[in-house]
Amino acid sequence: MIKWPAGVNCISFKTIDSTNKESARRAADTFAPLWILADEQSEGVGRRGRAWSSQKGNFSATLLMPISDGLSTVALYSFVASLALRDALVHITGSPERFDLKWPNDVLMEGGKVAGILLETCGINSSHLSIGIGVNLAIPPELKKIEKGSTPPRCLNGIIEASNFLKIVAHFFSIRETQFKSYGFASIRSDWLQNAAKLGEIITARLSNNEITGIFDTVDEQGGVVLQAGDTRHVIHAADIFF
Numbered sequence: 001m002i003k004w005p006a007g008v009n010c011i012s013f014k015t016i017d018s019t020n021k022e023s024a025r026r027a028a029d030t031f032a033p034l035w036i037l038a039d040e041q042s043e044g045v046g047r048r049g050r051a052w053s054s055q056k057g058n059f060s061a062t063l064l065m066p067i068s069d070g071l072s073t074v075a076l077y078s079f080v081a082s083l084a085l086r087d088a089l090v091h092i093t094g095s096p097e098r099f100d101l102k103w104p105n106d107v108l109m110e111g112g113k114v115a116g117i118l119l120e121t122c123g124i125n126s127s128h129l130s131i132g133i134g135v136n137l138a139i140p141p142e143l144k145k146i147e148k149g150s151t152p153p154r155c156l157n158g159i160i161e162a163s164n165f166l167k168i169v170a171h172f173f174s175i176r177e178t179q180f181k182s183y184g185f186a187s188i189r190s191d192w193l194q195n196a197a198k199l200g201e202i203i204t205a206r207l208s209n210n211e212i213t214g215i216f217d218t219v220d221e222q223g224g225v226v227l228q229a230g231d232t233r234h235v236i237h238a239a240d241i242f243f
Contacts, residue, residue, distance in 0.1 A: 002091075002167060005033075005174035010166070012037040018044055019062035020120055023130040026064060027123030033065040037166050044134065057138030059115075059162045063131040063173065067121070069181075074121060074129055075237075076185050076223050078105045079192045080176045081117050081131050086195060087172035089114070092160055100197035102151065103216075103225045103241055107135075108197050112154035133169070137162060151243065189219055198243055203227070205239035212236065 004010075009032060016022055016038040023036055038061070041054035054060045063081075067074065085107045090096045100108045105117035118132035140155040160168075180188050193199065196219070204213045205227060214229030224237045 002171045008033045010035040015040045020130045020132040023062045023064040024122035027128040037061045055139045059135035059137050059165050061133050067129050079188050080180050084173035084176040085115050088169040101195045102197045109154040113151040114154040204242045205236050207239050
């Protein structure tokens with residue numbers, strides 16, 4: 001049964017610049033987890049400052065939460081959030097075989113990107129974590145706005161409204177966060193790898209100044225993607241992945 005998680009707050013907007021920007025504005029006065037939902041964003045942002053398509057009808061939200069375990073665990077919440085997103089999508093569709101996870105922060109549906117995650121710290125001395133989530137619930141982004149070689153977009157074609165989707169993803173995030181806090185990253189990592197796209201296959205990691213192509217071997221205990229390129233084993237913590 002889907003329940004709104006205890007002790008978690010929520011606020012919604014018709015239009016806003018960015019739910020992550022609103023999250024940063026609220027950090028100083030936020031002492032419990034807070035979901036921020038917007039029908040539409042005018043300045044939605046993805047990883048590395050890229051514009052994020054935020055049309056009305058899609059899901060644009062940020063979870064703002066105080067950081068209690070230190071900054072060393074912050075990046076691992078990408079895995080927690082992506083598992084929760086997949087759980088929510090499987091719950092809605094009843095089709096687990098349609099959804100995979102792409103390192104470090106995308107959810108794929110039938111091989112195309114249906115959801116993305118952006119993690120940012122905010123507040124004084126990085127006291128809070130913002131987990132921005134965008135899901136193509138109704139409208140896919142325009143193809144001309146997609147970076148060449150990127151994973152093609154997918155869309156759920158309006159089978160659920162954003163406010164209802166929020167209840168479901170908040171429910172599953174709470175479950176996955178409890179798993180993380182109770183059993184550590186090893187448990188999350190194991191579940192993530194069971195649903196990883198292209199595991200054991202050749203992928204390309206595009207870094208700031210070069211590319212590495214190799215076999216996607218695993219994700220390590222710190223969340224880095226591990227590529228085996230010939231005799232060399234690469235552990236990468238920040239990159240864009242291309243199939």
